Amino acid sequence: xxxxxxxxxxxxxxxxxxxxxxxxxxxxxxxxxxxxxxxxxxxxxxxxxxxxxxxxxxxxxxxxxxxxxxxxxxxxxxxxxxxxxxxxxxxxxxxxxxxxxxxxxxxxxxxxxxxxxxxxxxxxxxxxxxxxxxxxxxxxxxxxxxxxxxxxxxxxxxxxxxxxxxxxxxxxxxxxxxxxxxxxxxxxxxxxxxxxxxxxxxxxxxxxxxxxxxxxxxxxxxxxxxxxxxxxxxxxxxxxxxxxx
Amino acid sequence: xxxxxxxxxxxxxxxxxxxxxxxxxxxxxxxxxxxxxxxxxxxxxxxxxxxxxxxxxxxxxxxxxxxxxxxxxxxxxxxxxxxxxxxxxxxxxxxxxxxxxxxxxxxxxxxxxxxxxxxxxxxxxxxxxxxxxxxxxxxxxxxxxxxxxxxxxxxxxxxxxxxxxxxxxxxxxxxxxxxxxxxxxxxxxxxxxxxxxxxxxxxxxxxxxxxxxxxxxxxxxxxxxxxxxxxxxxxxxxxxxxxxx
Amino acid sequence: xxxxxxxxxxxxxxxxxxxxxxxxxxxxxxxxxxxxxxxxxxxxxxxxxxxxxxxxxxxxxxxxxxxxxxxxxxxxxxxxxxxxxxxxxxxxxxxxxxxxxxxxxxxxxxxxxxxxxxxxxxxxxxxxxxxxxxxxxxxxxxxxxxxxxxxxxxxxxxxxxxxxxxxxxxxxxxxxxxxxxxxxxxxxxxxxxxxxxxxxxxxxxxxxxxxxxxxxxxxxxxxxxxxxxxxxxxxxxxxxxxxxx
Numbered sequence: 165x166x167x168x169x170x171x172x173x174x175x176x177x178x179x180x181x182x183x184x185x186x187x188x189x190x191x192x193x194x195x196x197x198x199x200x201x202x203x204x205x206x207x208x209x210x211x212x213x214x215x216x217x218x219x220x221x222x223x224x225x226x227x228x229x230x231x232x233x234x235x236x237x238x239x240x241x242x243x244x245x246x247x248x249x250x251x252x253x254x255x256x257x258x259x260x261x262x263x264x265x266x267x268x269x270x271x272x273x274x275x276x277x278x279x280x281x282x283x284x285x286x287x288x289x290x291x292x293x294x295x296x297x298x299x300x301x302x303x304x305x306x307x308x309x310x311x312x313x314x315x316x317x318x319x320x321x322x323x324x325x326x327x328x329x330x331x332x333x334x335x336x337x338x339x340x341x342x343x344x345x346x347x348x349x350x351x352x353x354x355x356x357x358x359x360x361x362x363x364x365x366x367x368x369x370x371x372x373x374x375x376x377x378x379x380x381x382x383x384x385x386x387x388x389x390x391x392x393x394x395x396x397x398x399x400x401x402x403x404x405x406x407x408x409x
Numbered sequence: 410x411x412x413x414x415x416x417x418x419x420x421x422x423x424x425x426x427x428x429x430x431x432x433x434x435x436x437x438x439x440x441x442x443x444x445x446x447x448x449x450x451x452x453x454x455x456x457x458x459x460x461x462x463x464x465x466x467x468x469x470x471x472x473x474x475x476x477x478x479x480x481x482x483x484x485x486x487x488x489x490x491x492x493x494x495x496x497x498x499x500x501x502x503x504x505x506x507x508x509x510x511x512x513x514x515x516x517x518x519x520x521x522x523x524x525x526x527x528x529x530x531x532x533x534x535x536x537x538x539x540x541x542x543x544x545x546x547x548x549x550x551x552x553x554x555x556x557x558x559x560x561x562x563x564x565x566x567x568x569x570x571x572x573x574x575x576x577x578x579x580x581x582x583x584x585x586x587x588x589x590x591x592x593x594x595x596x597x598x599x600x601x602x603x604x605x606x607x608x609x610x611x612x613x614x615x616x617x618x619x620x621x622x623x624x625x626x627x628x629x630x631x632x633x634x635x636x637x638x639x640x641x642x643x644x645x646x647x648x649x650x651x652x653x654x
Numbered sequence: 655x656x657x658x659x660x661x662x663x664x665x666x667x668x669x670x671x672x673x674x675x676x677x678x679x680x681x682x683x684x685x686x687x688x689x690x691x692x693x694x695x696x697x698x699x700x701x702x703x704x705x706x707x708x709x710x711x712x713x714x715x716x717x718x719x720x721x722x723x724x725x726x727x728x729x730x731x732x733x734x735x736x737x738x739x740x741x742x743x744x745x746x747x748x749x750x751x752x753x754x755x756x757x758x759x760x761x762x763x764x765x766x767x768x769x770x771x772x773x774x775x776x777x778x779x780x781x782x783x784x785x786x787x788x789x790x791x792x793x794x795x796x797x798x799x800x801x802x803x804x805x806x807x808x809x810x811x812x813x814x815x816x817x818x819x820x821x822x823x824x825x826x827x828x829x830x831x832x833x834x835x836x837x838x839x840x841x842x843x844x845x846x847x848x849x850x851x852x853x854x855x856x857x858x859x860x861x862x863x864x865x866x867x868x869x870x871x872x873x874x875x876x877x878x879x880x881x882x883x884x885x886x887x888x889x890x891x892x893x894x895x896x897x898x899x
Contacts, residue, residue: 175628179428183669187696200637201628206432227639234646259639287639321603358811383665383691392690394717394749394777401724420873424673445882446873451677472884479891504884532884566848 226256285318297341471501530563534570542586716746775808779815787831813847
């Protein structure tokens with residue numbers, strides 16, 4: 165089984181973006197141009213050329229989909245997807261008043277244009293907290309049933325809401341409920357902090373799909389996967405350990 | 410009304426600085442070389458050439474003014490301003506024992522050399538907390554009366570003191586007292602965190618002047634201004650919203 | 655007395671690494687390729703060439719030593735050190751179950767190959783908290799006696815464990831116990847946060863050896879050393895102060 169690391173671009177300057185992809189392309193599976201940043205990125209076409217050259221897929225944050233949808237301008241969104249060659253479409257309802265069945269309907273419709281990444285969870289911490297473990301599992305199954313290729317679990321950039329607790333660690337109750345009904349390889353976990361990256365690698369294993377990884381953390385995440393950092397070293401190496409004292 | 414976004418340079422390497430200005434110059438109105446970093450920047454002249462080429466004004470952090478003043482070396486400071494072509498002078502009393510009327514006197518004197526940005530608030534959180542809302546408004550009016558082009562409100566890099574509460578959000582009581590007596594376009598709010606950027610855009614609007622914005626956050630701030638991020642999306646787009654469910 | 659600032663590379667892309675060293679080489683004494691990042695760095699040889707050209711020493715994080723040691727592959731580690739020309743070896747027991755006398759034994763053995771930087775303290779906050787001030791001082795003396803050139807005090811990247819308290823400030827009790835028995839110039843303090851950098855410069859002085867400094871903070875640390883930032887301005891300049899009001 166192979167895994168995906170999704171890097172978020174929150175508006176990197178073009179030179180830095182190129183440098184990151186050139187140096188770290190082995191550790192990036194997918195790039196998301198975060199929320200609506202694509203619309204204020206001067207060199208978007210150059211960034212996309214860099215990704216195409218490296219063979220890395222990309223898409224726009226779900227918030228951009230919502231921004232077009234709430235204004236009744238979805239045609240413009242599809243034109244953007246088409247013109248840029250985005251490889252995926254993210255469908256979410258993190259911000260706008262669109263309920264879960266309504267979102268699943270959009271997942272189904274968008275699969276006509278691109279493989280869909282559906283997101284579950286809300287940007288607002290209090291609203292996300294109203295979702296029970298069963299709600300999470302149900303929403304994920306509904307989105308997969310509607311044709312989503314992967315379902316993304318929301319945690320925001322702070323890593324302290326959605327699938328995460330206010331203390332920054334994973335909501336085990338949600339994770340258990342979800343994994344009881346969904347294969348981990350159909351999930352892409354937003355894990356913007358080391359706490360969440362470590363929790364997920366320990367809970368699910370080296371091949372867990374991780375998203376919202378900052379460019380600055382790509383190498384660090386790869387070392388966590390391989391047991392090359394203190395947090396996961398013993399877990400990954402002890403089976404092979406020999407006497408050393 | 411047009412707005413200013415002031416980027417702080419805390420000591421970026423020269424290549425990155427050039428890359429940021431090249432990619433994001435549409436989103437930067439003014440650059441501050443933070444505190445005394447200018448004196449330990451090997452390529453200061455190259456950075457300045459990049460700004461001049463892009464038509465972006467710049468100045469040195471108020472702490473550098475205070476550093477020269479407290480040593481009785483203000484002539485050396487003015488020589489630096491002159492040699493580098495800094496477009497503004499920041500006058501502050503965030504660190505040294507200089508009282509408000511004394512600072513206003515320096516504002517008045519410095520206007521002979523450059524347009525002055527005057528800062529209100531102290532670096533020390535406890536000292537800043539002694540300022541009442543009326544003190545903030547009074548100090549701002551005194552600095553404007555002394556000839557300041559803009560008055561900057563201090564929050565430090567943590568965004569948790571000065572105009573900000575320890576929880577990271579804006580001090581509404583101070584803001585209300587200030588806006589009752591001062592036009593928002595005479596103010597430049599230090600807003601180093603997303604919490605403060607969102608609070609200020611919601612309270613004052615898309616054209617609020619924001620300062621101490623990190624290079625890495627320039628695009629993000631622009632998306633907040635335009636309603637392209639979850640935090641401000643509904644506020645900016647709902648008036649135009651049509652049915653979408 | 656001259657001081658060392660050790661920069662940690664957590665996996666910078668090659669262009670940025672080159673840019674940082676080019677711009678800030680006056681402010682870097684030593685570079686650590688953090689934990690096991692060296693093994694997932696595509697352009698390690700180019701980074702090393704940049705350091706060699708700038709005359710800056712480098713080594714691999716102690717976790718990489720532990721990773722090889724726990725697998726019984728220390729020969730491979732020494733081959734890596736030899737092939738890359740690393741100038742130092744860090745010996746630590748921050749993660750693996752190796753006790754202090756055992757670690758001191760490895761310090762002694764590794765001095766045959768390179769000058770050794772020995773680390774005291776554990777990655778796990780609770781385990782580090784079990785060390786008394788006398789334990790810290792004793793371990794440091796034992797490592798120096800085993801031949802370490804410098805002893806590094808652990809604080810992790812959060813700056814909230816090891817030599818640091820959970821509130822992010824320095825453990826004065828540990829510092830006092832250590833400085834009563836060890837010269838400060840035999841110590842390299844991990845100080846990844848501004849709080850710790852300020853505390854250490856105030857406690858020990860401008861020439862304190864600081865480690866785990868991020869590339870983005872090199873200039874800021876230098877300004878703290880020189881009194882060019884609010885936090886240390888009055889301490890460094892007041893002796894020379896003249897009247898200025």
